Amino acid sequence: xxxxxxxxxxxxxxxxxxxxxxxxxxxxxxAFNLIxxxxxxxxxxxxxxxxxxxxxxxxxxxxxxxxxEKQCPFCCExx
Numbered sequence: 001x002x003x004x005x006x007x008x009x010x011x012x013x014x015x016x017x018x019x020x021x022x023x024x025x026x027x028x029x030x031a032f033n034l035i036x037x038x039x040x041x042x043x044x045x046x047x048x049x050x051x052x053x054x055x056x057x058x059x060x061x062x063x064x065x066x067x068x069e070k071q072c073p074f075c076c077e078x079x
Contacts, residue, residue: 012034013027014027034046
C-alpha cells in the first residue's frame with residue numbers, strides 16, 4: 001500500500017525507519033512532529049548535533065562508553 005505523502009516526507013520517514021525497533025507508525029509520528037512542531041532554529045540545532053556526532057564522539061578504550069573528552073569520566077571515577 002503506497003501513501004500519498006510527498007517524496008521529501010517519504011525520504012524522512014525512510015531515514016527514521018533505519019532505527020532498529022522503530023516501526024512505520026512511529027517514524028511517521030517523528031516526521032510529522034518535526035515538520036509540525038519544530039521551528040527553524042530547533043531543526044538547525046538538531047541537524048548540527050547529528051552532523052557533529054561522528055567527529056565529536058569516540059569510544060573509551062577501557063569501558064567502551066561514548067565520550068567527548070580525552071579522559072573518560074566513568075573510568076576516572078573508578079580510579
